[in-house]
Structures are given as structure tokens and as C-alpha cells.
Amino acid sequence: MHVLLDNFALFRHGFVGTLLLTSVSAALSLALGVLVAACRVSPVPALRILATVWVTLLRNTPVTLLFLVAVFAAPRILFPGTSHFALAVGALGCYTSAFVGEALRRGVDSVPLGQAEAARSLGMTFPQTLRLVVLPQAGRTALAPIGSLMVALTKNSAIAGSFDVTDLFAEQRRLSATGHDVLEVFVWIALAYLLITFVISELFQLLEHRLAVAR
Amino acid sequence: MSAGALFDAPGPRTRRRRRIYALASTAAILALAALVALRLCGNGQFAAAVWDLVRDRGLRQRVGDGALAILRAFALAAAGSLALGALLAVGRLSEHRPVRWAATAVVEFFRSLPPLVLVFALYAGALPPSWAVVLGLTLYHGCVQAEVLRAGISAVPRGQAEAGYAVGLRKSRVMATVLVPQALRAVLPTAVSQLAVTLKDTSLGFVIAYGELLHAGRLAASNTVTPGGPPYLAVLVVIAAGYVAVCLALSALARWIERRGARGRG
Numbered sequence: 466m467h468v469l470l471d472n473f474a475l476f477r478h479g480f481v482g483t484l485l486l487t488s489v490s491a492a493l494s495l496a497l498g499v500l501v502a503a504c505r506v507s508p509v510p511a512l513r514i515l516a517t518v519w520v521t522l523l524r525n526t527p528v529t530l531l532f533l534v535a536v537f538a539a540p541r542i543l544f545p546g547t548s549h550f551a552l553a554v555g556a557l558g559c560y561t562s563a564f565v566g567e568a569l570r571r572g573v574d575s576v577p578l579g580q581a582e583a584a585r586s587l588g589m590t591f592p593q594t595l596r597l598v599v600l601p602q603a604g605r606t607a608l609a610p611i612g613s614l615m616v617a618l619t620k621n622s623a624i625a626g627s628f629d630v631t632d633l634f635a636e637q638r639r640l641s642a643t644g645h646d647v648l649e650v651f652v653w654i655a656l657a658y659l660l661i662t663f664v665i666s667e668l669f670q671l672l673e674h675r676l677a678v679a680r
Numbered sequence: 681m682s683a684g685a686l687f688d689a690p691g692p693r694t695r696r697r698r699r700i701y702a703l704a705s706t707a708a709i710l711a712l713a714a715l716v717a718l719r720l721c722g723n724g725q726f727a728a729a730v731w732d733l734v735r736d737r738g739l740r741q742r743v744g745d746g747a748l749a750i751l752r753a754f755a756l757a758a759a760g761s762l763a764l765g766a767l768l769a770v771g772r773l774s775e776h777r778p779v780r781w782a783a784t785a786v787v788e789f790f791r792s793l794p795p796l797v798l799v800f801a802l803y804a805g806a807l808p809p810s811w812a813v814v815l816g817l818t819l820y821h822g823c824v825q826a827e828v829l830r831a832g833i834s835a836v837p838r839g840q841a842e843a844g845y846a847v848g849l850r851k852s853r854v855m856a857t858v859l860v861p862q863a864l865r866a867v868l869p870t871a872v873s874q875l876a877v878t879l880k881d882t883s884l885g886f887v888i889a890y891g892e893l894l895h896a897g898r899l900a901a902s903n904t905v906t907p908g909g910p911p912y913l914a915v916l917v918v919i920a921a922g923y924v925a926v927c928l929a930l931s932a933l934a935r936w937i938e939r940r941g942a943r944g945r946g
Contacts, residue, residue: 506686508686508687508690508698509698509701509702509705510702511702511705511706511709512705515705515709521924521928522924524927525876525880525923525924525927525928525931526880526920526923526924526927527880527881527882527883527894527923528880528883529883529884529886529887529894530883530894530916530919530920530923533886533894533898533912533916534916534920537898537912537913537916538912538913538916541719541912541913542716542719542720542913573686581686585687585688591686591687594686594687595686599686616792619794620792620793620794620795620796621794622794623794623796623797624794624796624884624887626796627796627887633797634794634796634797634800637797637800637801638800641800641801641804642804647801647804647805648801648805650801651797651798651801654793654797655789655793655797655798658792658793658794658797659789659792659793662792662793663792
């Protein structure tokens with residue numbers, strides 16, 4: 466208990482850092498994921514290939530490696546002087562977007578054929594079909610997998626802590642290095658992560674209930 | 681729904697428009713690639729000296745050692761996590777309430793925290809880095825595998841277990857000879873995909889200076905001086921290619937197992 470109370474400011478700092486990192490990367494991954502899924506089912510072959518390459522490459526690369534690319538290679542090539550927080554968001558967002566895109570595409574697969582046919586017979590264009598008819602239904606089916614992806618994103622965000630981003634893992638490292646009881650620090654940090662992941666999965670379960678499709 | 685149902689078969693005008701889209705998107709992608717290449721060139725990352733590194737004996741030695749370290753950690757963690765997973769899965773299905781609760785608590789706790797936090801705590805608790813990685817990954821992925829296996833065992837039709845009891849088998853025999861063999865078949869693809877995640881997670885050793893692939897590569901790169909600064913990119917590209925290849929092989933294995941299983945059942 467001592468460790469938590471004596472260093473409450475540090476813990477709060479790390480907690481807020483993890484929350485911020487997770488929510489910004491989640492937003493990025495969802496936006497990119499929708500784009501990737503749309504590209505994968507689009508009528509333009511170049512976009513389909515691009516999205517497939519994106520998904521295959523990112524799904525099979527360790528996040529730590531992506532962080533290294535983001536921190537050591539990206540600033541030298543394209544964006545000199547970007548903050549480590551932004552780079553971490555980029556790495557996490559891109560990594561998770563591949564999984565989100567895949568989950569959404571599975572969702573698209575589960576939408577009955579007649580839906581798209583009906584949309585087309587009304588004269589809707591491909592973007593209209595996707596935006597108004599198919600993706601809203603696919604998104605609902607994909608809610609459960611996306612929920613577990615967001616939990617995984619929270620867990621992956623810990624890696625940012627070892628690249629000069631303030632988050633719970635960075636605080637664990639700092640407190641362990643300054644001679645606090647390693648086990649106690651671990652338990653408090655673990656409970657903090659437990660709290661975040663629990664809230665996320667409850668949130669998605671609520672959403673699932675709210676948006677369930679009666680099919 | 682197949683992707684083809686999302687749009688009509690194109691007429692001549694649409695075909696022309698799509699050709700324009702295709703050209704535009706290809707051009708945009710190529711332009712981006714060219715921009716990256718240009719910047720790389722400007723930084724001297726394409727200089728022969730940078731890529732000469734790949735042929736350097738010392739570097740190859742270190743990267744080879746790093747790859748071996750990863751494979752060793754992966755083999756131990758994979759075996760450990762499967763064993764722990766089986767134990768915990770059976771524990772969660774136990775008829776004794778304390779055992780069930782204990783197994784549930786362990787699984788739910790370790791499953792919902794980042795493996796990195798676990799690995800680091802073990803390392804800070806004075807374990808050598810190699811053991812911290814192996815133990816941390818075993819604990820985390822063991823709990824994930826436990827859930828995978830439990831789902832499989834619960835999915836075996838009830839009649840199977842009942843038939844086992846009817847012919848006079850004991851609980852442990854029913855589990856070992858009736859339920860687990862059938863569950864294993866069903867969950868093998870998922871378990872193998874989870875093993876691919878375990879392999880990817882060995883890279884967490886980087887954070888605690890375990891002499892694995894990424895660490896070796898970074899060290900080698902920062903010890904080399906080229907006109908464009910340390911050749912991080914060259915080393916990262918080579919390592920990434922290795923990881924992607926091995927992970928793709930594992931997921932191909934998972935798909936193959938899934939197909940075989942489907943064939944047997946069909």
C-alpha cells in the first residue's frame with residue numbers, strides 16, 4: 466500500500482499516459498481499419514493489393530520491431546523531430562489497423578448477399594453501398610473481435626513505455642529501478658491494467674447488446 | 681458475401697473510370713515509395729557501405745546468435761505455455777470449487793495484463809533476462825492457451841463424456857481419453873496461431889536487454905559508422921523479413937492443420 470500512496474502522482478501520471486496513448490491509437494486504428502477494409506473489398510485492384518500487403522506485413526511483424534522502425538527509422542526518413550508519443554501512436558495505430566481491417570472484412574463476409582444486391586438494384590454506387598448498407602452491418606458483427614483487439618492494443622501500448630513515452634510501464638520501470646519493492650509495484654501496475662482492460666471489455670459488451678442485429 | 685457482390689459488372693464507361701482510378705492509386709503509391717526512397721537516398725541509407733554491413737562476418741555472427749536466442753526462448757515458452765495451459769484448463773473445469781476458483785483467478789489475472797509488465801517484473805526481481813522472457817511468456821501465453829483449450833473441451837458434445845462414464849471410466853480417464861483428444865483436434869489451429877503470437881512476443885526481450893535478434897541488430901547497427909549515421913534501417917529491414925517469414929510459415933501450418941481437420945470430419 467505504501468508504494469502506491471507514496472508515489473500516487475507517478476501512478477496517476479502513468480495511468481493517464483496509458484489511457485491517452487490507448488485512446489488516441491484506438492481512434493487511429495479504427496479509422497485506418499475501416500479504410501483498409503474498404504480497400505480490400507474495393508473494385509480497384511491496386512487498392513486491394515495494397516490493403517492485402519498492409520494486413521499481411523503488419524500482422525506478422527512484432528510490435529517491438531514496429532516501434533524500433535517508428536523511433537529510429539521514421540524520423541530520419543519522413544518526419545524529423547516528431548515526438549515519441551506521436552511515433553508510438555503511429556506504430557500502435559498502424560499495427561492494430563491491420564487486425565481491425567481483417568475483423569471488418571470478416572464482418573463484410575457475414576452480411577447477407579441480398580443486402581448488397583438490394584443496394585445495387587436501387588442504383589447505389591460502390592461507396593454508397595459500403596457506407597450506407599454493408600459497413601454498418603459488418604461493424605456490428607465485428608464488434609466482439611474489435612473489442613478484444615482494443616484490449617490487446619492496451620496491452621501492446623506498454624511497449625511504448627520503453628521508448629520514452631510516459632505510461633504505466635514506464636512508471637513500473639522507474640519505481641523498480643529506484644529501489645521500491647518489485648513485487649508490490651508489479652501488483653499495482655497489473656491492477657491498473659486490469660482495470661483498463663476490464664472497462665474496455667465491459668464497454669464493448671454493452672455496445673454489443675445495444676447494437677445487436679436481429680438476424 | 682463475396683467481394684464481387686458489392687459492385688456491378690462494369691460497363692464500358694465504368695471500366696474506363698476504374699482504369700483511371702487504378703492508374704491514380706498506383707501512381708500515388710509509387711509517388712509515396714519514391715518520396716521515401718528519395719529521403720533514404722538523401723540520408724545515404726542506400727550507400728553501399730550501409731548494405732555491406734549485411735555481409736559483415738561479425739554482424740552475421742551476432743544476428744545468428746540473436747536468432748538462435750529467440751528460437752530457444754520460443755521453444756521453451758511454447759512447450760511451457762502448452763503444458764501450463766492444459767493444466768489450467770483442466771483446473772478450470774474441475775469439480776472441486778477451490779481448484780476451479782484458483783485456476784480461474786490465475787487465468788483471468790495473467791491474461792489481462794501486458795506480457796511486458798510480467799517479463800519486466802521477473803527481470804527486476806533478479807531473474808536472468810533469458811529466464812525472465814521464458815517464464816513471463818510461459819505464464820501469459822499459458823493462460824491464453826488455457827482459455828483456448830477450455831473452449832475446445834467445453835465444445836465436445838455432452839454425450840461423449842456421458843458415454844465414457846457409462847462404460848465405467850473414471851473422471852481422469854474420461855478427460856484424458858475422451859475429451860482432450862477431441863478438443864485438441866478442434867483447437868489445434870487456434871493454438872498454433874497463438875504460438876505465432878508467442879514467437880512475436882519473444883521480441884519483448886529487447887526491452888530487458890536479452891540478447892535476442894532485435895537487441896543484437898540494434899547493437900550492431902549503432903556500432904557501425906557510415907556516412908548516413910548508424911544503418912538502423914538496413915538491419916531492421918533484414919530482421920523484419922526474417923520475422924515475417926517465420927510467422928507466415930506458422931500461420932500456413934495453422935491453416936493446413938485446419939484443412940486436415942475439416943477433411944477428417946467431413
